[in-house]
Amino acid sequence: MLDEQSLAGVRRAMTNVADRQRDLAVAEANLQHAIRVLHATGGSLQEIADAVGLSRQRIHQIVKESGGVPGRRRRRTAGMLACSFCDRSQAEVAKLIAGPDTRICDGCVAAAAGRLAPVDATLRCSFCGKAGDQVETMADHDGAAPRICAECLLLCHEIIAEELGSPT
Ligand SMILES: [Zn+2]
Ligand SMILES: [Zn+2]
Incomplete structure (x- = not known):
């Protein structure tokens, strides 16, 4: 038998986690979009990487994942x-x-x-x-x-x- 009150606590915590995950996904999408816009308006991968403190590889990955590199996908x-x-x-x-x-x-x-x-x-x-x-x-x-x-x-x-x- 599960303790009802503890179970309710678990359910609440799970909902909380799900909410945060959704917020995180939206935040990540926003970040990727913003980086893409920066890239699309003429910023080079290296310039963006230096300016925001991420690796050039990571910036490249983000731009590529969102279909921003011409000739791919x-x-x-x-x-x-x-x-x-x-x-x-x-x-x-x-x-x-x-x-x-x-x-x-x-x-x-x-x-x-x-x-x-x-x-x-x-x-x-x-x-x-x-x-x-x-x-x-x-x-x-x-x-x-x-x-x-x-x-x-x-x-x-x-x-x-x-x-x-x-x-x-
Ligand atoms: Zn929008
Ligand atoms: Zn149109």
Whole structure:
């Protein structure tokens, strides 16, 4: 026979661990995304490694794992990437920003800003992996995935403004 009270304690502790693990996974996804953005905006692996105090190998691993190194794990024809929201290819847009498995073009970044709305907790941002209850608002693609949260959208907007020199 198990002592009910002790069992309840174990269950509480397990829930706690599960919560922390989920938070950790989100935090790691955020870190990887941030490093990818740094890399995508022109930082070399060595520069990033030196600046943040991680090994160059680790940075390389993160960039590679999230599909950031060209020529690896590209399934689209001739390595041509396309926007996950409008399907226009890299060549057809001014700027394409890549997340872990999702990409968004400058046009869709601009359009998404007008579609931001609070979403259900079960839905996740395709870029940072945060759930609907962890972010204020998200924009989706015709009511379905991919989705982008307000934070990621702002980041994309900043990258585009910086690279294309468009007014913020
Ligand atoms: Zn697009
Ligand atoms: Zn996000």
